[in-house]
Amino acid sequence: MDNPLRWLALILLDEAELPAFEDVARYVGENYADGPSMTVAGSTEHLFTCTIGEYTAAATLVPKPVPWSQLEGPCATAWFWPDAAKAVRDHQAHLLVTLVDEGGKEIPKATALTQLVAGLVSASRSCGVFWGPGRLIHPPRAFLDQAVQLASDDLPLFLWVDFRVERTETGGTRLYTTGLEALGYTELEVANYLGEPQTLLEFAYNIAHYQLAQSKELNEGDTIGLTEEVQVVAHRVPSMFDESLEVVGLQFET
Numbered sequence: 001m002d003n004p005l006r007w008l009a010l011i012l013l014d015e016a017e018l019p020a021f022e023d024v025a026r027y028v029g030e031n032y033a034d035g036p037s038m039t040v041a042g043s044t045e046h047l048f049t050c051t052i053g054e055y056t057a058a059a060t061l062v063p064k065p066v067p068w069s070q071l072e073g074p075c076a077t078a079w080f081w082p083d084a085a086k087a088v089r090d091h092q093a094h095l096l097v098t099l100v101d102e103g104g105k106e107i108p109k110a111t112a113l114t115q116l117v118a119g120l121v122s123a124s125r126s127c128g129v130f131w132g133p134g135r136l137i138h139p140p141r142a143f144l145d146q147a148v149q150l151a152s153d154d155l156p157l158f159l160w161v162d163f164r165v166e167r168t169e170t171g172g173t174r175l176y177t178t179g180l181e182a183l184g185y186t187e188l189e190v191a192n193y194l195g196e197p198q199t200l201l202e203f204a205y206n207i208a209h210y211q212l213a214q215s216k217e218l219n220e221g222d223t224i225g226l227t228e229e230v231q232v233v234a235h236r237v238p239s240m241f242d243e244s245l246e247v248v249g250l251q252f253e254t
Contacts, residue, residue, distance in 0.1 A: 006182055007099035007109055008132035009117045010066055011124060016093035018061040019123035021048045027119040028052075031148050035115060052112045056100040059120055063093045066130070074130065074137040077164065084137055088128035095120055106184040107212060110160055111150060118147040134162050134179025155212055163204055165197045173197045175204050176240065176247075185211050186218070189240055189247045207232065207250065218248045229254055 025038040036053030043049070046061040068089070075085040097120060099113045110133070121129060121140045129138045138159060146156040157163075161179035168174050172192040180187050188208060193200045203226055211218060218224075218234040225231045230252060237249040 006101055006133060007113050009097045009113060010130040010132070011095040011097060011117065011120055011126050012066065012071075012088050012091040012128040012130070013093040013095065014091060014125040014127055016061060016063040017124065018046060018048070018059065018095070019120055021050060023123040024059075024116070024119035025050075027122045028115050031118070032115055032150070036112060052099075052116050053108070054104075055102070055109065055112050057112070057116055058096075058098050058100075059116070060096040060098075061093065062096055065091050066094050071128075071130065071137065074135055077162070078137050079165070080158070081137070081139055081142075084128065084139075087139065088137070091127050095124065095126075106182065107155070110183060114147050114150060114156065114159060118144055131159060131179075133182035134160050136160075136162050136179070153213055155209060157205060157209055157212070161208060163201055163208075165201050167197075168192055173200055174240070175200055177204070177208065180208060183212060186236075187239070187245075187247045188250060189237075190250045190252075191240060193252060195252075203230075203232065203252075204250070 021040045021043060028035050028038055039051045041049040041051060047058065049058045071088060075088065078084040097117055099109055101109065117129060121144055126140045129140060129143045131138065143159060146159050150156050160183065161177050163175065163177055165173055165175050170192065172194050174192060175190040177188045188204055190200060190204065207224060220234065220236045222234040223231055233251045233253060235249045235251060236246055239245040239247045
């Protein structure tokens with residue numbers, strides 16, 4: 001069942017100010033050649049609602065910080081932003097950005113929300129962006145840099161999906177994702193990988209991007225050739241963290 005609040009992002013602000021809709025729409029129009037049309041539906045001092053393409057969205061100014069309990073975990077696991085906690089700890093307010101989930105395909109919804117958030121970030125004094133579906137926090141500049149490159153064959157998965165890489169007790173590396181489910185696909189997991197962690201991250205990213213760009217879910221026994229020497233076999237298995245959840249377990253073979 002679709003969750004009407006699944007498509008949510010928080011923009012952490014240094015000062016409590018709602019950007020003008022016109023500035024947001026101008027940024028989207030100038031930076032996305034095939035971007036969606038945007039029309040304001042209503043506005044107040046602390047809120048505007050709009051259409052972005054075929055979707056309805058809203059940006060609400062909340063003149064107080066996001067509770068630290070909601071940000072502490074994402075900041076602690078933001079391996080790509082070591083100073084995340086320091087950068088956002090003292091933010092003064094935030095924008096609550098929502099896209100109404102009216103059904104349809106997930107990638108276009110993620111794309112529209114990304115474009116709207118990018119427009120808002122460009123027009124505000126922000127210190128961080130929290131992407132709700134993947135529970136990820138991003139520095140504003142990095143969010144804009146990746147979002148502006150968005151294309152059907154170049155999806156900004158690092159904005160949407162948390163690819164968590166951790167060392168195992170046996171000296172190997174494990175990986176799991178958060179955020180693929182919101183995009184309509186099963187989360188990926190690797191229980192133990194003996195190569196370099198960065199290589200594992202790149203493999204997992206490429207596999208996830210292949211699924212989303214080709215609209216192809218991995219099924220039991222599917223095999224993907226990653227290099228001339230390495231291939232991966234997909235298995236439908238219980239999650240390492242919750243046996244009631246099914247994930248795609250990736251088995252690497254050389």
